[in-house]
Amino acid sequence: MPELPEVETLCRQLKTILPGEEILRIEILDARLGTIEGLVGRRVEAVKRRGKFLQICISGGLTAELHLRMSGRLFWQKGGVPPFPSYSRLVIAFPAGTLILIDPRRFATFTVQPVSSAPALVEDPLGGLSARRLREIARTRRRPVKSFLMDQRLIAGIGNIYACEILFAAGIDPRRPSSGLSPAEWRKVAKMSVAILERAVACRGTTVSDWRDLFGCSGTNQDHLAVYARQGEICRRCGGKIERITQGGRGTWFCPSCQQ
DNA sequence: TATAATGTTAGACT
DNA sequence: AAGTCTAACATTAT
Incomplete structure (x- = not known):
């Protein structure tokens, strides 16, 4: 969750x-x-x-x-x-x-006294992500960029909802091999990661089903979701249809017409 | 009843 | 060898 x-x-x-x-x-x-x-x-x-x-x-x-x-x-x-x-x-x-x-x-x-697991290569995307660093990490990895963003050993904190939203905001197809993104595309991913996560923090999280904060209150970031759980609905950017596919056993939502 | 759900990881492949 | 993929974990809701 x-x-x-x-x-x-x-x-x-x-x-x-x-x-x-x-x-x-x-x-x-x-x-x-x-x-x-x-x-x-x-x-x-x-x-x-x-x-x-x-x-x-x-x-x-x-x-x-x-x-x-x-x-x-x-x-x-x-x-x-x-x-x-x-x-x-x-x-x-x-x-x-x-x-x-x-x-x-x-x-x-x-x-x-946890056997403190090894830190991620990118410790925390809040407060700035280096596009060059992302590209460097991705250089040897061909797996889909969506599962790259969600790998906690690489980047700490991004899960399914925000990976989908970040890639929509960056205009990138989640199936693209990580190693194939251009420097400009990594710049977009870095920028959008910070923007999407910071807005979600400001909204106290995304309540699509059962998320509640410490005091039992829903978050409000669900009002800003562009693709997550919106299959069949209309893309607000291009008017196309949002699709759902499965990647690595998880749902991925995206707009095939504006994510290339 | 089958499927999917905001996550991780061990073990099997390549 | 490092990178990648799948199944499994336990439970509820649709």
């Missing part, structure tokens, strides 16, 4: 609440999450984001790393007592309230 803008939204909201708070209690409601040790009694020092990971830095040099995967959400509940929402999988109680991980599909992960 959440991509960079959604995780950034949660991160900004948590920053207003958690720093300085003591962890009073942790309840694991889904055994898939494993055990979580060493956090109770410690204090939150900072909240950060890396790609789609949310990092909670804890006193004593610990870091808890949360990944929401497909259906994870975070919800802030004022009181610390049940009932918790459906599909609550993890509860972390603080003096100010309770942080709840809601996750129907149970793919989310929460780890302490």
